[in-house]
Amino acid sequence: MATTDNVIETEVYTSRFLVVASGENSQGTIPDIDGLDSYGGEYIHSNQYENGRKFRGKDVLVVGCGNSGMEIAYDLWNWGANTSIVVRNPVHVLTKEMVKMAMIMLQYLPCKAVDKITVAISKLKYWKLSKYGIQRPKKGPFHLKETSGRSPVIDVGTISKIKSEEIKVLPGMKCIRDKDIVFTNGETVQFDAIIFATGYKSTVRNWLKGSYETFDEEGMLRKSFPYHWKGRNGIYNVGFSRRGLQGISSDAQNIANDIYSNTTVALGFNN
């Protein structure tokens, strides 16, 4: 749809297939925290974060300790910001080497065994992170990834800065009063800026007409893995399996193969 001088032009495309690829990480979400609307500093979502240049010398709080939050906290520290990060729930921290090793092991061993080995190695490397406000989940990293879609954090250097107390860990936020942020442990700290690395939501229900049958209130597929990627009437869904990049890759291949087999049969290439 395009507008020129108040005339709305609509272009209509017709196709046999439609691949819904807006995915589960479509629009950044910022939690509804008491007092955020009257916050006395600047706040952004992690998807607006470019680098920490303008935060040099500032007190900055990163909310969220997924891969975005942990990477941004490290970048802010590198740019000379006085950096803190909110870690309100347990999280697995691994190095990229541990992840690589685990991905290889997962081809030969059950997930439970890979989790045990990976957690043991992570403990050897990082020892007791609880001392620094980071708890390990009771369930294993790859079990959690497979069942909940939460990826273990790949440490880019943040943990060593947390251990040396150059990056401070804080618990959940309770409320905001001007520049004061009150945490669930009762501590109140002033911050000049907040980066909300609090994740994303799906937007498919906003743009795909008639998608309510296929997608739930959260814009996630009602059908579950492994039957989720094929919809009705030539509609396919990629990137909604809560299985990270691997899930996206397998959806893409399934969809491409399905479209290929439908078109080749229709065109008679299979004879």
Ligand SMILES: NC(=O)C1=CN([C@@H]2O[C@H](COP(=O)(O)OP(=O)(O)OC[C@H]3O[C@@H](n4cnc5c(N)ncnc54)[C@H](OP(=O)(O)O)[C@@H]3O)[C@@H](O)[C@H]2O)C=CC1
């Ligand atoms: N290098 C890489 O491979 C990278 C990969 N990614 C991937 O991109 C996807 C999106 O990542 P990301 O942007 O980090 O989002 P995620 O959804 O992975 O993480 C969101 C984080 O925000 C926390 N959070 C949410 N609400 C609040 C709140 N009110 N108060 C405190 N904490 C809160 C969550 O913690 P809680 O558990 O408490 O809800 C969680 O730690 C993921 O799949 C991630 O793995 C992203 C960056 C780099």
Ligand SMILES: O=C(O)C(=O)Cc1c[nH]c2ccccc12
């Ligand atoms: O595939 C994902 O979910 C990603 O976001 C990449 C990623 C981050 N941490 C990981 C740990 C194991 C495998 C992939 C990832």
